Amino acid sequence: EAGVAQSPRYKIIEKRQSVAFWCNPISGHATLYWYQQILGQGPKLLIQFQNNGVVDDSQLPKDRFSAERLKGVDSTLKIQPAKLEDSAVYLCASSLALRGLAGLGSTDTQYFGPGTRLTVL
Amino acid sequence: AQSVTQPDIHITVSEGASLELRCNYSYGATPYLFWYVQSPGQGLQLLLKYFSGDTLVQGIKGFEAEFKRSQSSFNLRKPSVHWSDAAEYFCAVGAAAAGNKLTFGGGTRVLVKP
Numbered sequence A: 001e002a003g004v005a006q007s008p009r010y011k012i013i014e015k016r017q018s019v020a021f022w023c024n025p026i027s028g029h030a031t032l033y034w035y036q037q038i039l040g041q042g043p044k045l046l047i048q049f050q051n052n053g054v055v056d057d058s059q060l061p062k063d064r065f066s067a068e069r070l071k072g073v074d075s076t077l078k079i080q081p082a083k084l085e086d087s088a089v090y091l092c093a094s095s096l097a098l099r100g101l102a103g104l105g106s107t108d109t110q111y112f113g114p115g116t117r118l119t120v121l
Numbered sequence B: 001a002q003s004v005t006q007p008d009i010h011i012t013v014s015e016g017a018s019l020e021l022r023c024n025y026s027y028g029a030t031p032y033l034f035w036y037v038q039s040p041g042q043g044l045q046l047l048l049k050y051f052s053g054d055t056l057v058q059g060i061k062g063f064e065a066e067f068k069r070s071q072s073s074f075n076l077r078k079p080s081v082h083w084s085d086a087a088e089y090f091c092a093v094g095a096a097a098a099g100n101k102l103t104f105g106g107g108t109r110v111l112v113k114p
Helices: none
Strands: A005-007 A010-013 A019-024 A031-037 A044-050 A053-056 A065-068 A075-079 A088-095 A116-120 B003-005 B010-014 B019-021 B024-026 B032-038 B044-050 B056-058 B064-068 B073-078 B087-095 B101-104 B108-113
Touching (some): A005 A088, A010 A019, A019 A088, A019 A116, A031 A075, A044 A075, A075 A088, B003 B087, B003 B101, B010 B019, B019 B108, B024 B073, B032 B064, B032 B073, B044 B056, B044 B064, B044 B073, B073 B087
Parallel strands (some): A010 A116, B010 B108
Antiparallel strands (some): A005 A019, A019 A075, A031 A044, A031 A088, A065 A075, A088 A116, B003 B024, B019 B073, B032 B044, B032 B087, B056 B064, B064 B073, B087 B101
């Protein structure tokens, strides 16, 4: 079974430029997550999709970050304009569960991609 | 809101020795707990998870973890460490009532001495 795919693996940009990351989840997974992992810290959830709808974007800096999952499969995360503090690894994850169908009180495993390492100069 | 604390930032262990990584969580309901490992330049790989039932959970690569509700802990153990176990380890708590959101600890970096 193919895992979560992400591209590019590395990106270096200057501050105030824009950048986009792409994620293709495991086939059949309804839920997709974007995490930001700053060096020396654990991942922090930015946004969660179920199919093509947003479940949670409370931690997404919406003045500069945007994300979409138009057809409920792959997703893009964009930063415009980038700041120095955006330097981090951006991880995409997917999970099978469809909220509501599985019901509250259930959870399932998130599978992570290799990440995109962003350096903002 | 849920939170996770991993008190040890770095741990150095000799190859063949035992390893224990600490994890303490805070969550008002029954937690779903995970341990992930991250090798340099790689994504996160699931080692094991606890949803319910037996509080001693077996995972991949010879790891196990024990859920102790009274101590709000989910410590990870391995009886005999291999050089390939050098990596960063993350404990996470999931909140099913919050749409399966994961909150991670800050991680513990494990160094293995020959």
